Amino acid sequence: MIADDKNAVAARASLVQYLSRRRLRKTPERFAILDCVMEMTRHFVADDLYNRMEDKGYHVSRTTVYNTIELLVSAGLLRRHNFGRTTAHYEMVSGLGSNHHHLVCTVCGKIKEVKDAQLASLLDKRTFPAFHPEWYDLCVYGVCSTCMRKTRRARQTSRTVHEE
Ligand SMILES: [Zn+2]
Ligand SMILES: [Zn+2]
Incomplete structure (x- = not known):
């Protein structure tokens, strides 16, 4: 996904709004993870996202990745699927059509x-x-x-x- 497309801008704006409302810090890691999420093809597991961040040379802890995913789910940006298995899969809500x-x-x-x-x-x-x-x-x-x-x-x- 192109970083400056409409969905990406809207997603970043919703995250800003969500963090402000909850008085949470707008750390660069959270936005870097969101950008990475938007590059994922449809469904992914938390480790896919962690590995993708590593591949991009952006080092964040596994815990930060996991916590940010949960935050994005709460913010209504990510959707969690269980698909009858124990490992959760995620996908962006926007861009789903x-x-x-x-x-x-x-x-x-x-x-x-x-x-x-x-x-x-x-x-x-x-x-x-x-x-x-x-x-x-x-x-x-x-x-x-x-x-x-x-x-x-x-x-x-x-x-x-x-x-x-
Ligand atoms: Zn799907
Ligand atoms: Zn099969």
């Missing part, structure tokens, strides 16, 4: 994003009594084609061995 759905492979953990206009419009129109929905997170769990091929191959091999 309309709500997208996640296809999660239960074997390798790969996450694919899909857009389904029909499903999205159905969910957007849903109303709930005494509740104002803001966003939703839809995950479809299953097996990706790569893992499916691997299991099929493994099954074939074991059958061949058996027949011999």
Whole structure:
């Protein structure tokens, strides 16, 4: 993502606002981490972000990275997904466009994003009594084609061995 694009400017402005409101310090590390977050492709885990900062030659402690991620989640800039696993995945709220759905492979953990206009419009129109929905997170769990091929191959091999 280009550093001076509209989303990046808006994200930095929201962070400034959030920090001011909570009387938190506007440390350069927090903004450097936010910039790095905006360069990540879609979903990432905390360690991916830490490694990316290291690769860029920007040294911050793992704790600072983890704490800043939590701060960005509280500020509404980052979204946390669990995808049925213990390690949380994150993605920027801005730049997502309309709500997208996640296809999660239960074997390798790969996450694919899909857009389904029909499903999205159905969910957007849903109303709930005494509740104002803001966003939703839809995950479809299953097996990706790569893992499916691997299991099929493994099954074939074991059958061949058996027949011999
Ligand atoms: Zn898979
Ligand atoms: Zn996503």
